[in-house]
Amino acid sequence: MRSAGRPSNRTGTADEILDVAERLVQHRGFNAFSYADVAAELGVTKPALHYHFPTKAALAEALVARYTERFTEARARIDERGGTGRARLESYIELYERVVAEDRMCLCGILAAEHPTLPEPVREQLRAFFDDNVAWLAGVLEAGRRDGSLSGGGSAREGAQMILATLEGAMLLARPYGDGTRFRIAASRILDDLGPAPKHTRALRA
Amino acid sequence: MRSAGRPSNRTGTADEILDVAERLVQHRGFNAFSYADVAAELGVTKPALHYHFPTKAALAEALVARYTERFTEARARIDERGGTGRARLESYIELYERVVAEDRMCLCGILAAEHPTLPEPVREQLRAFFDDNVAWLAGVLEAGRRDGSLSGGGSAREGAQMILATLEGAMLLARPYGDGTRFRIAASRILDDLGPAPKHTRALRA
DNA sequence: GTCTATAACGAGATAGAC
């Protein structure tokens, strides 16, 4: 057992396995990484991994569960900090920028691409992840409309779906170019398009 | 040799291989389909495929080349039909809707997700595909701004990048839900957000 | 909890006959 509250870079083997596997999946995709890859990086053998995660399906479930949990916590921290709807949306986009900066794709985004090859439990986890994020974003859009920091009409839920699609798509399209510029362009336009008209380009609109 | 101008469902073995492989890649991804899958569906053996496409890398290049060619032709047909910028954008989005309706992902979109695992020539092809589409979309946005059918300020090129990101992302997020509804929601909002204010929701904006 | 050893299978690819 680890001592509570003490920083450590060894957080238990299962978590270390998830760390390496997560990075590999976000980089190459679920069908292009193997137990051998993870074992080699950790300096252990493949059966050691199977002890913690008997099957690749179980590993996938654990990966998505932890990723979803962390994402939920990150959204909660944004909510706790308070601020306008726009400020919360900016912080949320920041989460994605950090992923892109590490040359990764969103774990659930890359798994969505491989969706037909995944075990059913993971498919359900993916839907839950996207549903959670859409619901949270819809709340942010509504809050921003109330506090005047975000404009834009129509259903908040549909607006949330479009924002999530744009963020995931921008991560996807950033990959072949290797730098985060293309992601940031699309991300900043999300905010511009929801601007309450204080920005330069806004003045040009009808 | 086939008789010219006569419709035929047998267009040559190489094209048949590409048809099956394309569908499998768009469905499962490049790393989750095999020569055995294609051979089984066509009722031939694996070496028959290797005769036409010696390596999987060569097959990938041929797939992306044909896909890009067809996409370019489709864009050209849209241009030939004429119409406003908005009409051309609607037709373009229609291309993506057809892909989603077949429960497929854009070939280049799903390959972008697997980008780090692809041979370098294919990576270059992906960049060319996305660059072409961004350039075309930027032209459409500019045309629409001139003819009054599309509003929206800022760089047309950046607007084009955002539209492409949204379309690819919407295809991605549609996968776990199995129906095209979520794609159409995001797609219709692209047009709404570029609306020259004749639509219902527009009236609500500041 | 990790190891050695290995099973069982599928992958991409080649040789050579027809």
Next chain:
DNA sequence: GTCTATCTCGTTATAGAC
């Protein structure tokens, strides 16, 4: 241009010792 047969390698996964 397609076949049979085969090679080599990597994959997920298990048995059993330590």
